[in-house]
Amino acid sequence: MLFYADLHIHSKYSRATSKDSTLEQHAIWAQKKGLSVISTGDFTHPDWFNEIKEKLIEDGNGAFRLKPEIEKTILKNNRPVRFILSVEISTIYKKGDKTRKVHHIVFVPDIKSATKLRKKLGHIGNINSDGRPIIGLDSRNLLEITLESNENSFIIPAHIWTPWFSVLGSKSGFNSIEECYEDLSDYIFAVETGLSSDPEMNWRVSKLDRYRLVSNSDAHSPSKLAREATVFDATPDYYGILNSLKKGNGYIGTVEFFPEEGKYHEDGHRKCNICLTPEETRKLEGICPVCGKPLTIGVLNRVCELADRNINNKFKPHTAGKVYSLIPLAEILSEIMQVGVTTKTVTNEYERLINKFGSEFSILREIPIEYITKDFPLLGEGISRLRAGAVVKHSGFDGEYGIIKLFRQNELIKKKK
Ligand SMILES: [Zn+2]
Ligand SMILES: [Zn+2]
Structure with a gap:
């Protein structure tokens, strides 16, 4: 089964997240976006872990679903949303002469392993205040503890290029995955590209050839789910995902932000x-x-530093998947309707389109353009440009998001008339 997964999500118990980041809202938004599997996030947090145990039931193969009585109030179609257990952990420690700060996404296949891991981490650091705990522990040792919790537990290094908090980050990371996880590096088989890098940039670094690339939203509020996602053709559960990432069959590729x-x-x-x-x-x-x-050095610069293939490189490693670039539908509507992305006008139109066409991913990627054009001509034109990659880009820098547009301003004024 072909499906989209978002494996890096935060609950309302992580710092700077929305109060609406609940399991129910995540399921509702996963359906709107077209995701089949999402991560719980934050399972080390005691209150969130209790909610997970209260509201979810095991659905086999390391996947969970909302209890039937909750699910039936939420589910709009017959595609259930499955959850898998995960948590992002930030390790901060001294190694060599540098302070290292690395974010990891930790996955476990069942409640028992989650309980075991929580207990162990609880002895080392504080897991009770932040849903994304900060722990004074060497990354290699976090991986060891993860592997000890269950032979099928695993880690994906998170947003590997962000300057301050990642395994290859310019400020507090390393120059390779091996320097970070040492003798256990072979247990890493996938890395998260993060919002500021795309697969093509990663393919310039031969040291990364052996890793499958995943993309996730790192959402801090439910509507941000699926900003990026990973595409599989496997069973929509823990082991379907694990085997696809490890062995490649079933891994299709990623849906990406324009970096x-x-x-x-x-x-x-x-x-x-x-x-x-x-x-x-x-x-x-x-x-x-x-x-x-000193300037804040961005991801592109850091990639150039570690790259051993040049910028026009067309080489694709054997682990490479397909890459689909997208702009969130609400942002496209905001551009076309020339009102803010959080306005009622955009929200209402978004909901109308989802009700009509099924999900955001179907609209952005699958529904034939002529159907969309018939409903909303300007949107049809915009999405046809998006699918062809014909966009106008202004890069983000130093914490400021970049801007991607489908139309030039004068074009929209003309078309409106
Ligand atoms: Zn992070
Ligand atoms: Zn300055």
Whole structure:
């Protein structure tokens, strides 16, 4: 079965998340988006873990579903949403002469293993306050504890290029996966590209050839689910996903943000309104021409640093999957209707389209353009451009999201008339 999965999600118990980030809302939004499998996130948090145990039931093969009495109030079609147990953990520790901060997504196949892992981590650090706990533990040892919880537990290093919190990050990461996980590195078989990088960028780094690339939303509110996702053709459950990522059969590819839209794509200073390419940064020796302080180095620059294939590289490693680029439907509507993305106008139109066409992924990727055009001509034109990759890009930098547009401003004014 072909399906979309979003394996990195946060609950309302993680810092800076929405109060609406509940299991029910996640299931509702997973359906709207067209996701079949989502992660619970945050299972180390005691209150969230209790909710998981109260509201979910095992559905076989390491997957969970909402209890039937809850599910029937939510489910709009006959495609159930399945959950798998996961948590993002931030390890902070000294190694060599540097402080390392690395985020990991930890997966376990059952409640028993989750309980075991929670107990162990609870002895090492505080898992009670933040849904994404920060633990003073070497990444290698976190992997060891994970593997001890169950032979089928695994770790995917999270958003591997973000400067401050990732395994390859320029500020507090390493130059390779092996330096981070040492003798246990062979147990890592997939890495998360993150919102600021796409597979093509990763394919320039031969050290990453052996890893399957996954993309997830890292959502802090339910409507952000499926910003990015991973596509499988397997059984929609824990082992279907695990085997696809490990062995490749069943791994289809990823649905991606345009990397330019990510908050740390290029280099720069937000306060100084300076955004630079890696080449420009090199010429300035990494110093901001406005304030004279070191620039925040983005993901593209860091990829260039570790890359051993050049920027026009067309090489695809044997682990490569298909890549589908997208813009969230609400953002497309906001552009076309020329109102804010959170306005009632956009929300109402979004809901109408989902009710009519089934899910966001079907609209963005599957429904024949002529059907969409018949319903909403400008949207049909926009989505046909999106599917062809004909978009206008302005890169994100230093924590500022980039902007991706489908139309030029004068085009929309003309078309409206
Ligand atoms: Zn993270
Ligand atoms: Zn500056």
